Each structure stands twice: as C-alpha cells, then as structure tokens.
Amino acid sequence: xxxxxHKHKTFxxxxxxxxxxxxSAQVAITPLPLPKMVTIPIIQHIGxxxxxxxxxxxxxxxxxxxxxxxxxxxSNIHASVSGRVGVIEEVMDSTGFKHMAITIRVKGDDWExxxxxxxxxxEEIKLTPKEIVSRIMxxxxxxxxxxxxxxxxKLSVPEGKHVDHLLINxxxxxxxxxxxxxxxxxxxxxIIVGIKILMxxxxxxxxxxxxxxxxxxxxxxxxxxxxxxxxxxxEALEVQYPQxxxxxxxxxxxxxxxxxxxxxxxxxxxxxxxxxxxxxxxxVQKNKPLLERVVTVTGKSVKQPSNFLVxxxxxxxxxxxxxxxxxxxxxxxxxxxxxxxxxxxxxxVPVAKGTSGxxxxxxDEASRSETYNCVHCGKCIEACPMGLEPYRLLIMSKKGNSxxxxxxxxxxxxxxxxxxxxxxxxxxxxDYIRLGKTQLKKQKSV
Amino acid sequence: MSADLLTVSPSPHIHTDLTVxxxxxxxxxxxxxxxxxxxxxFGLGAVYVTLLAILFCVVIEYAIARYLLKRPASIxxxxxxxxGMLLAFNVPTNLPWHIILIGSAVAIGIGKMSFxxxxxxxxxxxxxxxxxxLLSFPVEMTSWPKAGATWSLDAVTSATPLGILKDGLRxxxxxxxxxxxxxxxTDFFFGLQGGSLGEMSAFAILLGLIYMLYRKIITWHIxxxxxxxxxxxxxxxxxxxxxxxxNPVFHLLTGGIMLGAVFMATDYVTSPFTHRGMIIFGVGIGxxxxxxxxxxxxxxxxxxxxxxMNAFVPLINSYAKQPxxxxxxxxxxxxxxxxxxEVKATP
Ligand code: SF4
Ligand code: SF4
Numbered sequence: 001x002x003x004x005x006h007k008h009k010t011f012x013x014x015x016x017x018x019x020x021x022x023x024s025a026q027v028a029i030t031p032l033p034l035p036k037m038v039t040i041p042i043i044q045h046i047g048x049x050x051x052x053x054x055x056x057x058x059x060x061x062x063x064x065x066x067x068x069x070x071x072x073x074x075s076n077i078h079a080s081v082s083g084r085v086g087v088i089e090e091v092m093d094s095t096g097f098k099h100m101a102i103t104i105r106v107k108g109d110d111w112e113x114x115x116x117x118x119x120x121x122x123e124e125i126k127l128t129p130k131e132i133v134s135r136i137m138x139x140x141x142x143x144x145x146x147x148x149x150x151x152x153x154k155l156s157v158p159e160g161k162h163v164d165h166l167l168i169n170x171x172x173x174x175x176x177x178x179x180x181x182x183x184x185x186x187x188x189x190x191i192i193v194g195i196k197i198l199m200x201x202x203x204x205x206x207x208x209x210x211x212x213x214x215x216x217x218x219x220x221x222x223x224x225x226x227x228x229x230x231x232x233x234x235e236a237l238e239v240q241y242p243q244x245x246x247x248x249x250x251x252x253x254x255x256x257x258x259x260x261x262x263x264x265x266x267x268x269x270x271x272x273x274x275x276x277x278x279x280x281x282x283x284v285q286k287n288k289p290l291l292e293r294v295v296t297v298t299g300k301s302v303k304q305p306s307n308f309l310v311x312x313x314x315x316x317x318x319x320x321x322x323x324x325x326x327x328x329x330x331x332x333x334x335x336x337x338x339x340x341x342x343x344x345x346x347x348x349v350p351v352a353k354g355t356s357g358x359x360x361x362x363x364d365e366a367s368r369s370e371t372y373n374c375v376h377c378g379k380c381i382e383a384c385p386m387g388l389e390p391y392r393l394l395i396m397s398k399k400g401n402s403x404x405x406x407x408x409x410x411x412x413x414x415x416x417x418x419x420x421x422x423x424x425x426x427x428x429x430x431d432y433i434r435l436g437k438t439q440l441k442k443q444k445s446v
Numbered sequence: 447m448s449a450d451l452l453t454v455s456p457s458p459h460i461h462t463d464l465t466v467x468x469x470x471x472x473x474x475x476x477x478x479x480x481x482x483x484x485x486x487x488f489g490l491g492a493v494y495v496t497l498l499a500i501l502f503c504v505v506i507e508y509a510i511a512r513y514l515l516k517r518p519a520s521i522x523x524x525x526x527x528x529x530g531m532l533l534a535f536n537v538p539t540n541l542p543w544h545i546i547l548i549g550s551a552v553a554i555g556i557g558k559m560s561f562x563x564x565x566x567x568x569x570x571x572x573x574x575x576x577x578x579x580l581l582s583f584p585v586e587m588t589s590w591p592k593a594g595a596t597w598s599l600d601a602v603t604s605a606t607p608l609g610i611l612k613d614g615l616r617x618x619x620x621x622x623x624x625x626x627x628x629x630x631x632t633d634f635f636f637g638l639q640g641g642s643l644g645e646m647s648a649f650a651i652l653l654g655l656i657y658m659l660y661r662k663i664i665t666w667h668i669x670x671x672x673x674x675x676x677x678x679x680x681x682x683x684x685x686x687x688x689x690x691x692x693n694p695v696f697h698l699l700t701g702g703i704m705l706g707a708v709f710m711a712t713d714y715v716t717s718p719f720t721h722r723g724m725i726i727f728g729v730g731i732g733x734x735x736x737x738x739x740x741x742x743x744x745x746x747x748x749x750x751x752x753x754x755m756n757a758f759v760p761l762i763n764s765y766a767k768q769p770x771x772x773x774x775x776x777x778x779x780x781x782x783x784x785x786x787x788e789v790k791a792t793p
Binding site for chain 2: 013016018175247251257258259260262330331332333334338339340341342343344345359361365366367368369372373374375376377378381382384385386387388389391409412415417418420421422424425426428430431434
C-alpha cells in the first residue's frame with residue numbers, strides 16, 4: 001500500500017468506500033487453455049448488432065471477421081478461435097437477454113496471417129489519424145471497462161467541439177476486479193504507445209492517466225516510464241467508488257463537470273479505459289482484432305483467484321474450473337464487479353468484450369436482508385456521485401410519477417448503486433430508479 | 447452444483463454493514479456513558495426510571511403494532527428502546543412510575559405509531575412525550591433530586607442552575623450574584639448538578655458524540671451548527687450586558703442543550719436529509735433555544751426549539767437540495783448563452 005503523505009485528488013460529489021477485496025492483485029495474467037467451443041454474441045457493444053457474414057459449416061481462422069458492423073455506432077465481431085462454425089441461434093448472454101450468437105467448434109489454433117502475434121514493441125506510429133480510427137473500427141475495439149461503447153465513435157469528435165485532454169481510466173474502482181491493474185503492470189509500454197495513438201487520432205496535446213493509490217505499483221511503473229514525457233502525466237487518485245465513472249474521473253482530474261445530458265467532449269475531454277488503450281495498441285500496431293481480453297475470476301471462497309487471458313466466447317464455466325472449481329457455498333455469480341455487474345443464471349454464458357470479471361458470492365451474502373422504512377438518514381444523498389436525491393427518486397418511481405422524477409434529474413443517474421449500497425434500511429433504491437427510467441422511455445416512445 | 451440455485455438479482459451485489467438495527471445499537475452504546483454518569487450522580491433512581499421507560503415503550507409499541515395495526519411487531523429495529531432511553535434522559539429521576547407510563551404511551555402512541563411507525567413520524571417521539579408531561583405534570587417534572595448518588599428512591603429535591611438563574615433574575619438579582627450560588631464549571635462539565643437524568647454530563651454526552659461520529663452514524667452538521675449558534679448568540683448578549691445575561695459557557699453546559707444537540711436534534715427521522723438542510727435546522731434550533739431561554743417564561747427551551755424545527759423539516763427538505771453534479775457547468779452554459787445573445791444584440 002502506498003504511503004499517503006498528502007491527500008490525493010478525487011471527485012467532489014458523493015462517493016462511498018466499499019472494502020476493496022482485491023484478492024487477485026498479485027496474480028499474473030495467464031492464458032486460459034483453448035476452449036472446445038466458443039459462443040460469440042453478435043452484439044457485445046452499445047449500438048446496433050453486427051451482421052452475420054458466415055454460414056453454418058464454414059471453416060474460420062482466428063481473427064477472421066464473422067459479423068460486420070451495421071451503421072456507425074456498431075462494431076465488428078471476429079472469430080476468437082479457429083474451427084468450424086456450428087449453430088447460429090439465440091442464446092442468453094451475460095445481461096440476461098437473448099441475442100443471436102455464432103458458435104465455433106475449435107480446431108487447432110490457426111490465425112489470420114496479417115496478425116502480428118510477436119511480443120516486440122512497435123513504437124513508431126505510421127498511420128494517419130483517419131487511418132487509425134478506421135483500423136480501430138475494423139478491429140472491433142469497444143470500451144473494455146464494462147460499458148462496451150464502440151471506441152471509434154468516441155474518437156470522432158463532433159463538429160464544433162474542441163477536445164484538449166485525453167484521460168486514461170486506470171482507476172478500476174469496483175471491488176474485487178484486478179484485470180486493468182494487471183494489464184497496467186504487465187503491458188505499460190504498450191499502453192503508452194496506445195495513448196500516443198489515441199492522442200494522434202484526436203489531435204490532443206495532453207493526457208492524464210488516473211489510477212487509484214491502492215495500485216501504487218502501477219502508478220510507480222508509469223511514473224518511471226513517463227519521466228521524460230511532457231504530454232502524458234500520471235495522477236494517483238483517492239480510493240473512492242465510483243471514481244472510474246467517466247464523469248467522476250473528469251471531475252477528479254480536471255475539476256470540470258459534464259453538463260446534464262451532455263458528453264465528455266462538451267467539456268473538452270475524451271476518456272478511454274486502460275484495457276481499451278492496450279487493445280488500441282494491438283489493433284493499430286499489430287493488426288490484431290479484439291478477440292481476447294483479461295478477465296478476473298475471484299470471490300472470497302474461490303480457490304485460486306486469477307486473472308486469465310480469455311478468448312471472447314469462452315463459457316464462464318471454463319474460467320471457473322481453471323480457478324479451482326465452483327465452491328460449495330456459492331450463492332450468486334456476477335459478471336463484472338459487485339457494484340455494477342450482472343448476476344448470471346447460467347454457467348454457459350460466454351465471456352464478451354465487456355466482461356471484466358467473474359465474481360462468486362457466497363450464499364450468506366447473496367440475498368438481500370430485511371428492509372425497513374426510510375429512516376431519513378440522508379446517507380443515499382450523501383453517497384450519490386451525481387448529487388441526486390435517491391430516496392425521492394425511489395418514491396416518485398414507485399408512484400409512477402416519472403415526469404416528476406425527470407424534473408429531479410433521474411436521467412442523470414449513472415446506476416452506480418452507491419445509494420442502494422449505503423441505505424441502512426436496505427431499500428432497493430436503484431431497482432426503482434431503473435423502473436422510473438424505463439417508464440420515461442416508454443412514455444417517450446408512445 | 448446446479449445453476450438454478452443461483453440468486454439472480456439486480457446490482458449492487460454488496461451492501462454496507464451499517465443497517466438500521468446496527469445504527470440503533472450504535473446510538474444505544476453512545477448513550478451509555480451519559481447513563482452511567484447519571485447513575486453515579488443520582489443513584490438507583492436513574493436505573494429505575496430508565497428501565498421502566500424502556501420497558502413501557504417497547505411493550506406499548508409491540509401492543510400497538512400487533513393488536514391495533516395488526517402488523518408484524520416492529521420492536522426488533524431497536525428504535526423503541528432509544529425512545530425509552532431518551533424519554534428517561536429528559537425527566538427527573540424521582541418521577542413516579544405512572545407518569546413514566548403516561549409519558550411512554552404518549553411518546554410511542556401519539557408521537558410515533560399514530561403516524562405509521564418508524565420513519566413516518568414528523569416529531570421526535572421522546573420530546574413529544576416529554577413536553578406532554580411538562581404541560582400535564584409541571585410540578586413532578588420540575589422537582590429535581592439533588593446531585594449525589596443515593597441508593598434509595600426518595601431523594602431531596604433541588605433547583606437546577608437554569609431555574610436558579612431565571613427565578614433570581616425575576617427577583618431582581620444580577621447574574622454575577624447568582625453565579626455565586628452555582629456549582630463550579632467542572633461540576634457542570636461532568637454533570638454534578640441537579641436536573642434531568644441524562645442531560646447532566648456534557649463530558650459523557652461528548653463521548654457519545656465522538657463515538658457516533660466515528661461510527662459514521664451521524665455527521666457533525668446538526669450538533670456543530672446548533673452549538674455554535676447558541677455560543678455565538680448568548681456570547682453577544684453576554685457582551686452587551688453581563689449583569690443580565692449569563693456567559694455562553696454556562697448556557698452550553700446547563701440544561702438539555704448538549705443532550706438535545708447530540709441525541710435529540712440528530713434523530714434521522716425528524717431532521718433534514720441534506721447537509722445544507724441540517725445546518726439550517728441546527729441554526730434554527732440554536733436561535734429558538736436562546737430566544738426561549740433569555741426571553742421566554744420557561745428556564746429551558748431546547749425541547750420546544752427542536753419540536754418547532756421538526757415542523758419545518760419538510761419545508762427545509764424541499765428547499766435545501768444537494769448541489770447536483772453538472773449544475774456548475776449548467777450555470778456556465780447559461781452564462782455563455784447570455785453572452786452570445788448580448789453579442790448578437792449589439793449592432
Ligand atoms: S445509482 Fe444513481 S441515484 Fe444511486 S447513487 Fe448512483 S447515480 Fe446516484
Ligand atoms: S439511505 Fe435509505 S433510509 Fe437513508 S434516506 Fe436514503 S432511502 Fe432513506
């Protein structure tokens with residue numbers, strides 16, 4: 001743990017301190033053995049599903065496109081293994097919804113020849129900004145922090161907006177998760193080249209990497225490597241959830257506030273996650289599409305908490321077996337972190353581009369405990385990083401008064417869950433806020 | 447294991463340890479030093495009154511929930527115990543049992559359950575009980591046993607410092623003369639004086655405050671804003687005329703101010719939600735307390751001040767909102783739009 005001689009920067013509004021439980025922080029990334037079969041959903045990103053371009057029975061190589069993006073806010077999907085395309089049908093993904101997915105039965109490990117699989121660091125950036133953006137789009141890179149927003153879209157700054165800062169999100173504020181932490185420790189040079197690629201594409205002069213101080217080793221490595229870089233800085237941040245939220249990170253590092261309903265670009269900022277930055281490096285310098293990612297497998301009773309390099313589409317059960325099996329007392333399995341991840345019902349759910357971790361929660365922590373009336377403690381308000389009044393939003397959504405909830409800025413809620421976390425009465429605040437948002441969307445579409 | 451046994455619920459999947467029963471337990475622990483001091487101070491009477499008040503409050507809440515409202519018993523959250531303790535802290539230790547019973551019935555029945563139980567009551571239940579008793583049994587409620595532990599239940603009564611002050615001033619004495627009849631400041635601070643059961647020892651109450659702040663049960667906003675207001679206001683009056691007004695330290699250490707600031711005004715249910723609101727609330731209580739003490743006909747004003755401010759809480763809640771993320775940039779945006787318009791308007 002880092003010595004804290006002075007207070008680190010952090011966001012100003014709200015925030016909570018769940019125990020960080022980073023059980024797998026010291027475990028190096030290891031490649032997971034090739035699965036027998038992968039199931040690759042054609043929507044793993046925010047936006048339109050990709051269009052399938054292979055047929056059942058086709059032989060595909062690792063890295064080959066199997067579904068192309070439809071429209072601008074969409075993303076290409078590549079084969080993460082080589083083998084024969086099997087059934088193409090609807091499956092349940094980690095979000096609990098059914099989506100079309102392509103299955104591939106693994107045969108050998110036969111890669112596209114254009115992909116550079118060596119470990120050599122390529123520093124020189126040859127492509128023009130335009131070429132960089134289209135390469136990132138071709139490679140199907142999406143935000144790997146969880147939201148899975150197509151990265152090329154973020155790099156196309158809207159007309160009339162001026163971007164002066166690139167922020168790199170190395171915060172990883174979700175308890176338990178360590179995937180970004182390990183990538184920072186093991187691939188810092190590649191990340192720095194990735195940053196330079198992004199800076200070139202955006203035409204910005206200044207980048208700050210934000211990392212919470214509980215990852216002192218990562219902060220140190222970057223400080224060392226960036227000693228002579230004038231344009232890229234590292235900033236140690238306070239450990240406070242949800243520091244990794246885009247809006248919170250911008251407030252912490254630059255003290256700017258994105259207006260309600262606005263985008264980071266409105267205040268001259270673009271944010272990318274460290275994992276994404278590494279994927280950008282691989283896409284641009286190595287011509288490697290986003291077909292694998294680091295996934296943390298963790299939990300209090302997991303035998304070997306691990307960080308695996310996993311091919312997209314690998315069933316979750318494979319990861320669990322590699323981490324020592326599913327413990328007897330498991331009561332819930334979460335895809336992602338404990339604050340914002342989704343509980344999954346099925347161990348065959350495939351790893352997607354946005355899957356940052358698999359968390360096993362023991363039975364005694366899996367279900368919610370007794371709820372009480374609101375005791376007006378104000379803790380939900382104190383915790384809300386958006387400065388909302390969650391208890392009020394709950395009441396309004398419960399009454400179906402979504403118009404009033406809108407006036408109380410329900411749409412600003414980033415669904416971080418801090419309010420539900422702190423509520424001593426155990427009130428399902430965020431559940432109702434989600435309901436309220438859905439009500440609003442329905443009204444709009446009528 | 448079979449996958450159907452997995453819980454599937456929406457995020458977040460973890461929860462803080464600080465739940466309602468935990469908080470209530472914390473508040474009870476925070477009140478223990480004050481209780482111990484009062485046992486040291488008044489002896490058996492303190493134990494007797496406290497136990498009776500707790501017992502009556504819990505039984506009455508159970509009975510109302512089960513037999514009148516036909517709901518599951520609501521006593522396990524611990525809030526009825528706190529109401530009982532607080533009621534006891536606000537009465538003399540020689541109060542007869544039937545008056546304690548009436549006080550508990552009013553506190554729980556009218557103050558809390560008639561509004562729908564925990565979380566729905568606008569007024570602090572213990573204070574509702576106390577004020578009811580003060581109006582109905584003024585004699586019993588203001589004959590305080592003398593300080594000094596006695597292990598029998600019939601104690602010699604004495605006046606409180608605030609009573610001595612009020613009556614003395616009315617009789618034409620000056621403050622410095624009256625101060626000579628009072629216990630020393632150290633006695634005030636540690637609570638070796640006559641008065642209600644739990645309000646005596648500023649020291650013990652401060653221990654409770656520190657504990658509750660440390661456990662993050664309450665924030666500093668209400669107690670600090672309330673005490674600072676009282677200090678400031680009584681200070682100003684004292685500077686204006688030290689013969690007619692007692693000094694601020696005397697005010698802070700006597701009567702129910704410390705107890706009110708730490709345990710009564712900070713009651714979640716009857717205080718505002720936001721930090722801004724809490725400060726408005728604390729300042730309001732401070733101002734009202736000083737006005738009642740210095741110019742009202744009662745020697746003490748904290749209970750009334752808190753109850754009056756309780757009534758303003760809904761108003762404060764809709765006025766004192768949290769500063770929203772992005773509201774700064776919105777101001778910025780409006781400013782820019784205004785600028786643009788001005789530029790366009792100039793030919
Ligand atoms: S989930 Fe929404 S309302 Fe709750 S704390 Fe987070 S931003 Fe605020
Ligand atoms: S945290 Fe829960 S109990 Fe406290 S004010 Fe918010 S909703 Fe009410």
